[in-house]
Every structure is written in structure tokens, then in C-alpha cells.
Amino acid sequence: MEKFSTHTGVAAPLKQSNVDTDQIIPAVFLKRITKTGFEDALFAGWRKNPDFVLNRPEYENASVLVAGSDFGTGSSREHAVWALRDYGFKAVISSRFADIFRGNSGKQGLLAAQVEQSDVELLWKLMEEQPGIEVRVDLESRTVTCGPVTVPFQIDDYTRWRLMEGLDDIGLTLQQEEDIEAYERTRPAFKPTTLPART
Amino acid sequence: MTTTAVTTPPRTLAEKVWNDHLVRQGEAGRPDLIYIDLHLLHEVTSPQAFEGLRLAGRGLRRTDLTIATEDHNTPTENIFSTIADETSRKQIETLRRNCEEFGVRLHSLGDSEQGIVHVVGPQLGLTQPGMTVVCGDSHTSTHGAFGALAFGIGTSEVEHVMATQTLSLAPFKTMAINVEGTLKPGVSSKDIILAVIAKIGTGGGQGHVLEYRGSAIRSLSMEARMTICNMSIEAGARAGMIAPDETTMDYVQGRPHAPQGEDWDAAVEYWRTLHTDEGAAFDREVFIDADELEPFVTWGTNPGQGVPLSQPVPDPEEVGDDNAKDAARRALEYMGLEAGTPMKEIPVDTVFLGSCTNSRIEDLRAAAEIVKGRRKAENVRMMVVPGSARVRLQAEAEGLDRVFREFGADWRFAGCSMCLGMNPDQLAPGERCASTSNRNFEGRQGKGGRTHLVSPVVAAATAVRGTLSAPSDLEPAGAAAPVPSGLQPMA
Numbered sequence: 001m002e003k004f005s006t007h008t009g010v011a012a013p014l015k016q017s018n019v020d021t022d023q024i025i026p027a028v029f030l031k032r033i034t035k036t037g038f039e040d041a042l043f044a045g046w047r048k049n050p051d052f053v054l055n056r057p058e059y060e061n062a063s064v065l066v067a068g069s070d071f072g073t074g075s076s077r078e079h080a081v082w083a084l085r086d087y088g089f090k091a092v093i094s095s096r097f098a099d100i101f102r103g104n105s106g107k108q109g110l111l112a113a114q115v116e117q118s119d120v121e122l123l124w125k126l127m128e129e130q131p132g133i134e135v136r137v138d139l140e141s142r143t144v145t146c147g148p149v150t151v152p153f154q155i156d157d158y159t160r161w162r163l164m165e166g167l168d169d170i171g172l173t174l175q176q177e178e179d180i181e182a183y184e185r186t187r188p189a190f191k192p193t194t195l196p197a198r199t
Numbered sequence: 200m201t202t203t204a205v206t207t208p209p210r211t212l213a214e215k216v217w218n219d220h221l222v223r224q225g226e227a228g229r230p231d232l233i234y235i236d237l238h239l240l241h242e243v244t245s246p247q248a249f250e251g252l253r254l255a256g257r258g259l260r261r262t263d264l265t266i267a268t269e270d271h272n273t274p275t276e277n278i279f280s281t282i283a284d285e286t287s288r289k290q291i292e293t294l295r296r297n298c299e300e301f302g303v304r305l306h307s308l309g310d311s312e313q314g315i316v317h318v319v320g321p322q323l324g325l326t327q328p329g330m331t332v333v334c335g336d337s338h339t340s341t342h343g344a345f346g347a348l349a350f351g352i353g354t355s356e357v358e359h360v361m362a363t364q365t366l367s368l369a370p371f372k373t374m375a376i377n378v379e380g381t382l383k384p385g386v387s388s389k390d391i392i393l394a395v396i397a398k399i400g401t402g403g404g405q406g407h408v409l410e411y412r413g414s415a416i417r418s419l420s421m422e423a424r425m426t427i428c429n430m431s432i433e434a435g436a437r438a439g440m441i442a443p444d445e446t447t448m449d450y451v452q453g454r455p456h457a458p459q460g461e462d463w464d465a466a467v468e469y470w471r472t473l474h475t476d477e478g479a480a481f482d483r484e485v486f487i488d489a490d491e492l493e494p495f496v497t498w499g500t501n502p503g504q505g506v507p508l509s510q511p512v513p514d515p516e517e518v519g520d521d522n523a524k525d526a527a528r529r530a531l532e533y534m535g536l537e538a539g540t541p542m543k544e545i546p547v548d549t550v551f552l553g554s555c556t557n558s559r560i561e562d563l564r565a566a567a568e569i570v571k572g573r574r575k576a577e578n579v580r581m582m583v584v585p586g587s588a589r590v591r592l593q594a595e596a597e598g599l600d601r602v603f604r605e606f607g608a609d610w611r612f613a614g615c616s617m618c619l620g621m622n623p624d625q626l627a628p629g630e631r632c633a634s635t636s637n638r639n640f641e642g643r644q645g646k647g648g649r650t651h652l653v654s655p656v657v658a659a660a661t662a663v664r665g666t667l668s669a670p671s672d673l674e675p676a677g678a679a680a681p682v683p684s685g686l687q688p689m690a
Binding site: 015016017018020022023026027028030031032033034035045068069070073074075076077078079081096098099100103104107108117156157158169170172173174176177179180182183184187188189190191192193194195197198199 | 222223225228229230232234236237243244246247250251255257262263264265266271272284286287289290293304311312323324325327330335336337351352353354355356358359362363364365367369401402405406432433435437455456457458462463465466469500501522523525526529619620621638640641642643646
């Protein structure tokens with residue numbers, strides 16, 4: 001995973017709440033067995049509409065999405081994060097993220113920055129006044145800067161540290177293999193196993 | 200009074216299960232490392248995880264705590280022919296190859312244990328109280344009905360569990376959902392959970408484990424409890440749980456992977472400790488009066504946009520804050536509905552009985568009871584998709600397939616089917632569906648499709664009348680064609 005410290009790029013407003021992962025990437029694109037190449041699938045249902053925000057020329061190179069509350073609800077599909085990443089997004093800003101989506105983002109180097117709803121609306125206002133305006137997302141100071149305005153965002157310390165270091169979660173856990181083995185020795189005998197198979 | 204020195208403070212059910220799976224407690228803001236007892240796999244969210252293991256030269260740590268099935272994109276017709284869709288076929292073949300390479304038990308299409316992953320686990324007795332259960336599927340919360348801590352994960356975490364049998368997680372908050380009272384006839388556990396989601400909203404449970412409690416929950420069967428826990432994710436919750444009781448033990452006992460002999464006794468002794476202690480504090484509490492509940496139905500494009508079936512489509516101008524108003528306006532436009540229209544006057548094109556929410560034998564029995572001896576409304580198509588091959592066989596042994604067929608419904612093979620429209624079972628653009636599934640998102644059941652979430656008995660009554668209906672709206676079966684006086688019906 002690439003290290004993340006700051007990112008500056010064009011912000012696109014997605015002025016809707018409850019953007020679920022079925023909207024971010026419809027199920028039909030989930031048949032692929034690869035982990036890349038999902039850029040065409042991002043918001044596939046909405047992109048056919050010429051008025052959809054990402055179809056407007058001023059947002060052509062958008063890399064920060066500023067969305068309504070409850071972004072990424074529904075299905076656990078990590079494909080939603082892959083699609084945002086493959087399209088070119090580095091960060092999503094919202095006042096509330098669904099838990100699984102936020103977790104998936106942290107694993108893939110996509111920053112899910114949680115800001116107050118009033119700050120989302122302030123950012124939308126600035127973006128409306130100056131379509132295509134750039135924002136700077138600073139993970140070090142946990143702030144988003146847009147023109148004259150700087151607002152704070154929340155992210156848990158651990159995810160922030162992992163993003164800044166670009167660390168692989170599995171590698172970190174495997175450093176604790178002795179603890180895992182010790183735990184396994186204490187597991188009760190009555191816990192089920194899938195093998196040998198009984199039907 | 201006991202004289203045992205009690206040093207542990209009172210704990211909730213979720214905290215007990217969490218603590219019993221601590222491999223290592225996180226220090227200095229680090230997450231805890233939690234052991235996973237059961238990892239369920241399916242074709243859609245696993246291929247990239249297996250590939251990740253291969254690329255890193257890692258093995259799958261505990262094949263004996265892992266099981267796979269094919270469900271999301273599998274066809275529900277002609278299952279013994281080659282899958283027509285090439286990408287679907289490739290995904291299924293990839294799962295088969297991966298399971299073989301890594302030594303994972305797989306129940307493939309055509310196997311009598313194949314089915315929706317959340318139906319298969321409990322059915323085999325692999326889901327038991329006090330376990331941690333994960334799957335790359337958000338409806339893993341289903342297994343919480345047993346008092347297990349069960350939650351959906353993304354593909355990176357699937358790979359993490361494959362490699363380490365653990366997950367790094369920050370502790371969840373807890374929320375009690377107290378449901379007291381007695382459900383009226385025709386009201387089911389689906390109506391309870393739809394009412395809960397309408398009350399707390401799609402983000403209301405964010406970061407929390409919901410524990411469903413109270414007399415109305417205690418009186419539910421295991422299958423009805425699974426329906427409730429299944430949709431915890433639609434309230435934004437990490438998981439849903441119900442403390443195990445006699446109903447739970449009776450369900451588990453005798454299943455293929457249930458503990459036996461001394462193991463059974465030891466397990467039961469442990470399971471009896473799995474309840475929220477007197478005096479334990481939840482971060483939040485919600486109260487629902489079961490006596491007041493009616494059959495529920497959604498009108499919008501998220502599961503929180505629901506009303507009792509007897510009510511009209513709400514007016515967006517009277518819904519919540521500006522964001523909610525916006526969302527409601529958008530939803531009505533997508534759904535093609537006018538504010539003020541009585542829900543019961545909305546005609547549907549399709550009725551879908553299935554999904555990990557409502558495809559178990561009790562769901563099929565309840566729906567069959569309604570449609571028995573009737574004919575479906577002319578312009579409606581009804582599709583019945585059992586949750587697993589076992590459920591299908593059981594239903595056929597009971598003659599339910601015949602009841603559905605005589606009613607005019609399609610009787611299919613097991614899988615996720617039209618719940619998410621990955622296979623050919625989809626809505627056409629503009630088509631309206633009464634569905635026993637869990638999500639009414641835009642395009643969820645097919646591009647442009649319009650979904651109303653309902654219980655199995657409401658789905659059945661709707662198929663009879665052709666408009667959204669409760670069982671109590673139906674004339675007695677056969678009333679439309681009374682036996683002429685003086686004639687006896689044929690024996």
C-alpha cells in the first residue's frame with residue numbers, strides 16, 4: 001500500500017445521503033475475479049446521465065469526493081473501494097461512513113475523512129461558487145483545506161498510522177503469531193470444525 | 200445469595216463473546232486482535248483474497264474453520280447445465296479451483312448442502328452460540344441469532360482471516376433493542392426489523408452491536424430470529440445478537456456439526472453464561488412495542504424508508520430534516536410513486552420469495568399457507584427461491600412446491616437470486632416488486648427495478664391480490680368460486 005500524507009486535487013460534490021455500495025458499483029460488475037480495472041464500473045447506473053456530477057467537464061480530474069451522510073452503506077463489497085480508487089479518487093469526505101466501507105477504505109489506501117455535516121455543506125458551498133476548486137487533504141494534521149477554509153476531520157489513530165506508513169495489515173498480524181498459537185491451545189474442544197465434513 | 204466474590208463488572212452479551220476471543224488486547228490506541236471461529240466463503244468476495252495469499256506465498260491457516268458455498272451469481276434454473284454467462288462461470292470455476300488448491304470444503308451447485316451461505320451455516324450446525332463468525336458478505340449478521348458475534352467483512356479482511364484466522368478490530372459499542380409484547384396475527388419478525396430500521400435509520404446502528412431482547416424476541420423461532428439479525432446491517436450496525444436460550448439449544452442439537460456427548464454438555468454449560476448481566480450498561484437503548492406493530496413495507500430506496508402497510512406513501516415535505524426530504528423526493532421519483540397514495544393500492548409486477556432474510560422452511564410454509572388453494576393475480580409473476588438445496592428438498596417433501604406451482608409461481612433452485620440480481624433473475628427497468636429480501640436500493644434487483652421490502656406472508660397476499668396486501672385483506676380461500684348449493688365437492 002502506498003503511503004498517504006497529503007493530497008491536493010479537484011473536489012467533486014455528491015450531494016446525496018445514503019449512497020450505498022450498490023450505487024458505487026452495481027452487482028453485475030462483481031463477477032470479475034481481478035482486483036483492478038473497476039474504473040468503468042464506478043457509479044455505473046448514474047454515469048449514463050449526462051448531468052451526473054462526474055460527467056461535468058469541471059470535475060473531469062476529480063480525486064476527492066465530498067458526499068452526503070451515510071456514504072457506503074449496504075453490501076460489504078470491497079469492489080466499491082477498488083472502483084473509487086481505480087477511477088482516481090484518493091479521498092472521500094462525508095459526515096458519516098458505513099463501518100464496513102470505512103474499514104475497506106483503510107485497507108486500500110483510500111482516505112475516508114469524516115467531517116461535521118455543517119462542514120460538508122460549507123465545502124459544497126465553496127465548490128458551488130467555484131466549480132473545479134481544489135482541496136487539500138492533510139492526514140498529518142487531519143484537516144481539509146478548501147480556499148480560505150480549513151476544517152478538521154476524524155479518523156482513528158490506528159488507521160491513520162497505517163495509511164501514513166503504508167503498512168500491510170496481514171504482515172503486522174503475523175508478527176503476533178505466537179499469541180495466535182497460544183490462543184488456539186486454549187480453545188474449547190466443543191467448538192465446531194468444518195473438517196472432517198459431516199452432513 | 201451466592202457468596203462468590205464477583206470481580207468482573209456486569210457485561211453485555213457482545214462484550215462477553217468479544218472478551219472470549221481476545222488473542223491480544225490492543226495497547227495505546229491499537230485495535231484488539233480477535234480470533235475467528237468460523238469463516239464462510241462464497242464466489243464473489245473470495246477470488247481476490249485467494250490471489251493475495253498466492254502472491255504473498257501464504258497458506259490458509261485453518262481450513263478446518265473454513266467452508267465455502269456457491270450462491271451469489273449461480274443460476275436457479277437448469278443448474279446441471281454449464282452456466283451460460285461466461286464471467287459468472289469463470290467466477291464459479293475460480294472458487295472451485297481455489298478451494299481445491301487450498302483444501303477448503305466446498306458445497307457446489309447441485310450438492311445437497313449447497314445454498315445461501317447464511318442458510319447453510321446454521322443448517323449444518325456450524326453456527327453455534329458464543330462463536331465469532333465472519334464472511335465477505337454484510338448479511339453475516341444473520342448468525343447473531345444464535346448469540347454468536349457475526350459480521351460482514353471486505354475482501355482484504357477475508358484475506359487477513361485466511362492468513363491469520365484473526366481480525367484487528369476496535370471494540371464495538373452496544374445497543375439494546377427491547378421488543379416487548381405479543382405480535383398480532385399476520386405480523387412477523389420481518390415487520391419487527393423493518394420497524395426498527397425505520398425508527399433508528401440506516402445509520403442509527405453505526406459502530407454498534409445490536410442486542411435484540413424482550414418477550415417478543417424470546418417467543419420467536421430460530422428462523423424468525425435469523426431474519427431480524429440478518430437485517431441489522433440495514434440499520435448500519437456491525438452485528439445483531441440474541442442471547443441463546445432453550446429455542447437455540449433445541450435448534451442446534453442433533454445437527455451434523457453440533458457438539459455430541461460430553462462436548463454437548465460442556466458447550467451448553469458455556470452457552471448458558473451467554474446473556475447480558477443484570478446491571479450491564481448499553482451505550483444506547485431503543486424500545487419497540489410489539490403489540491402495536493403492523494405488517495410493514497418500504498416505499499423508498501433505502502430500508503429505513505418504510506411505513507405500516509395500512510398507511511399512504513409519505514409526503515417528502517413532512518419527512519425529517521432537509522437531507523431526509525431530499526432523499527424522500529428522490530426516492531419517490533425513482534419509485535414512480537405519489538405522496539398520499541395508499542400503500543395497498545400500489546400494484547406490483549413481481550413477487551420474490553427468497554434471500555438470506557426470508558428463504559427458510561418456515562418462510563416457505565407461511566407463504567404456502569396463504570397461497571394454498573388460490574391462483575395468483577393475473578399480471579403478477581411470482582418466484583420462489585429456497586435458501587438452500589436442503590430447504591428445497593424439505594419443502595418438496597412437504598408438498599410446498601406443488602402448492603406454489605398450482606398457485607402459478609415459479610419454483611426454483613437455491614441461491615441468492617433476485618435479491619441482488621447477479622444471476623439472470625432480475626427485474627426489468629420500471630418493474631415493481633414485492634420482495635422478501637433485505638435491500639430496496641436503486642437498481643438492486645435489476646437496473647431500473649423498484650423494490651418494496653415485505654414479509655413472506657405479505658409477499659404471498661400481494662401475489663394473490665396483485666397490489667401490496669396483508670393476509671387480512673384476503674377473502675377466505677375459495678370464496679371467489681363458491682361450491683354451488685346441492686353439489687358436493689369431489690372427494
